[in-house]
Amino acid sequence: MKKLHGKPIIAGNWKMHKTNSEALELVQEIRNAAGELKETELVVIPPFPALSEVKKILQNSPVEVGAQNMYWEEEGAYTGEVSPPMLKDAGCTYVVIGHSERREYFGETNQTVNKKIKAALDHSLTPIVCIGETKKEREEEKTNQKIKTQLSEGFTNMTQEEIQQVIIAYEPIWAIGTGLTATPDQAQEVHHFIREQSKEAYGKEIGDYAIILYGGSVKPKNAYPLVKEPDINGALIGGASLKCESFIQIAKESIKAYKDKK
Ligand code: PEP
Numbered sequence: 560m561k562k563l564h565g566k567p568i569i570a571g572n573w574k575m576h577k578t579n580s581e582a583l584e585l586v587q588e589i590r591n592a593a594g595e596l597k598e599t600e601l602v603v604i605p606p607f608p609a610l611s612e613v614k615k616i617l618q619n620s621p622v623e624v625g626a627q628n629m630y631w632e633e634e635g636a637y638t639g640e641v642s643p644p645m646l647k648d649a650g651c652t653y654v655v656i657g658h659s660e661r662r663e664y665f666g667e668t669n670q671t672v673n674k675k676i677k678a679a680l681d682h683s684l685t686p687i688v689c690i691g692e693t694k695k696e697r698e699e700e701k702t703n704q705k706i707k708t709q710l711s712e713g714f715t716n717m718t719q720e721e722i723q724q725v726i727i728a729y730e731p732i733w734a735i736g737t738g739l740t741a742t743p744d745q746a747q748e749v750h751h752f753i754r755e756q757s758k759e760a761y762g763k764e765i766g767d768y769a770i771i772l773y774g775g776s777v778k779p780k781n782a783y784p785l786v787k788e789p790d791i792n793g794a795l796i797g798g799a800s801l802k803c804e805s806f807i808q809i810a811k812e813s814i815k816a817y818k819d820k821k
Pocket residue numbers: 572574730734735736737738774775776777795796797798799
């Protein structure tokens with residue numbers, strides 16, 4: 560797995576959007592635009608049926624491919640599930656784990672997240688692990704408590720080597736797909752908390768180098784101030800990743816923000 564320090568990661572989660580032909584059209588546009596964006600790590604995360612075809616379009620381009628979910632077993636009688644070797648074979652290098660929509664609609668827990676993280680690492684897939692609080696939890700000032708539990712349970716029994724390969728995405732649930740975004744200060748506060756937790760659990764160096772993405776209605780107009788915050792290392796983008804123009808614009812804003820970082 561590659562080391563990703565020094566440049567922002569911009570990952571587009573297409574969720575359950577795009578037929579194969581639509582996916583290919585979008586990824587071709589992204590590929591054409593990606594040449595001038597070497598100072599970022601661009602990742603596209605299409606639905607399962609499009610993964611292999613999208614990867615073919617991206618051969619010999621710096622754009623990486625990720626999956627939105629996977630099961631932790633290698634194979635077996637698990638109807639409807641997709642395994643880590645299948646994702647590797649389709650050309651994935653990343654996998655999103657524990658997205659709030661998976662937790663809310665498909666019963667994922669910190670325990671299943673933990674199994675999936677381990678399985679991803681065993682197969683050299685970089686997990687992008689999503690954590691975040693609901694509106695109610697924020698209003699009741701339980702954000703840090705929620706984050707702490709998601710981290711300690713989700714990352715249970717992991718070695719320092721393993722933890723270094725994990726990317727965390729802080730995604731306040733109230734900001735996902737709602738048009739509401741955490742302010743840069745609100746996001747930075749939680750990112751800083753996550754980094755401090757990581758330092759406490761795994762030591763200063765691992766905490767300092769932890770990659771923590773922000774997700775929740777990231778758009779071209781708010782990407783710069785968010786990514787400029789000291790503890791924000793890029794973005795996980797839903798809606799705005801469905802159009803090449805906005806996805807690429809976010810990448811450009813993030814590159815500028817990284818250069819101007821405090
Ligand atoms: C997401 O799906 O992870 C996400 C952040 O979505 P959106 O950008 O649409 O809020």
